Amino acid sequence: MQGFRNQHTESEMSDTSNTPDQAASPAPETEALPNESVAQDMTELLAKHAEVSDAYLRAKAEAENIRRRAEDEVAKARKFAVESFADSMLPVRDSLEAALASHAAKPDAPIETVLEGVQITLRQLTAALERNKVLEINPAAGEKFDPNRHQAISMVPAEQEANTVVGVLQKGYSIADRILRPALVTVAAPK
Numbered sequence: 311m312q313g314f315r316n317q318h319t320e321s322e323m324s325d326t327s328n329t330p331d332q333a334a335s336p337a338p339e340t341e342a343l344p345n346e347s348v349a350q351d352m353t354e355l356l357a358k359h360a361e362v363s364d365a366y367l368r369a370k371a372e373a374e375n376i377r378r379r380a381e382d383e384v385a386k387a388r389k390f391a392v393e394s395f396a397d398s399m400l401p402v403r404d405s406l407e408a409a410l411a412s413h414a415a416k417p418d419a420p421i422e423t424v425l426e427g428v429q430i431t432l433r434q435l436t437a438a439l440e441r442n443k444v445l446e447i448n449p450a451a452g453e454k455f456d457p458n459r460h461q462a463i464s465m466v467p468a469e470q471e472a473n474t475v476v477g478v479l480q481k482g483y484s485i486a487d488r489i490l491r492p493a494l495v496t497v498a499a500p501k
Contacts, residue, residue: 443485451470452471460475460482462496
């Protein structure tokens with residue numbers, strides 16, 4: 311029996327000699343827990359990544375749609391910017407065509423009738439321009455020369471103060487405080 315006990319003791323010793331190695335390496339059950347936790351974290355992160363990616367793609371698509379709509383609106387604004395102005399000009403054209411047709415029908419009509427029609431047409435044109443913020447620049451004689459609104463064609467000797475408008479050769483026009491065409495003027499020369 312003693313041999314049996316020695317064998318048993320030796321096998322226990324050999325089992326105990328393995329015990330430190332087994333203690334150093336985790337048991338299979340304890341290995342499963344951290345792996346499951348990592349796998350669960352990974353699954354959560356992948357789901358969150360998919361959610362963020364989807365939100366990003368949606369936001370990017372929305373931004374692209376907004377940009378495209380803005381470009382379309384700007385293109386339409388450019389294309390139809392003159393629509394209101396053209397609408398104001400149509401009655402003027404109608405009046406001019408009516409005057410020409412009237413003159414063709416009655417070529418010996420008195421000049422006063424033609425002049426009256428031209429004056430009415432001019433009033434229509436002036437009103438249409440004013441409705442569209444196109445304003446006349448017509449400086450009075452003696453008004454100080456303004457290089458932002460006037461263009462001097464020549465300097466002439468005059469009895470008035472130097473650098474003042476003597477006469478207007480061509481009216482200027484502005485639209486919404488922007489000069490379309492400066493008034494062409496003669497300016498008093500220094501004495």
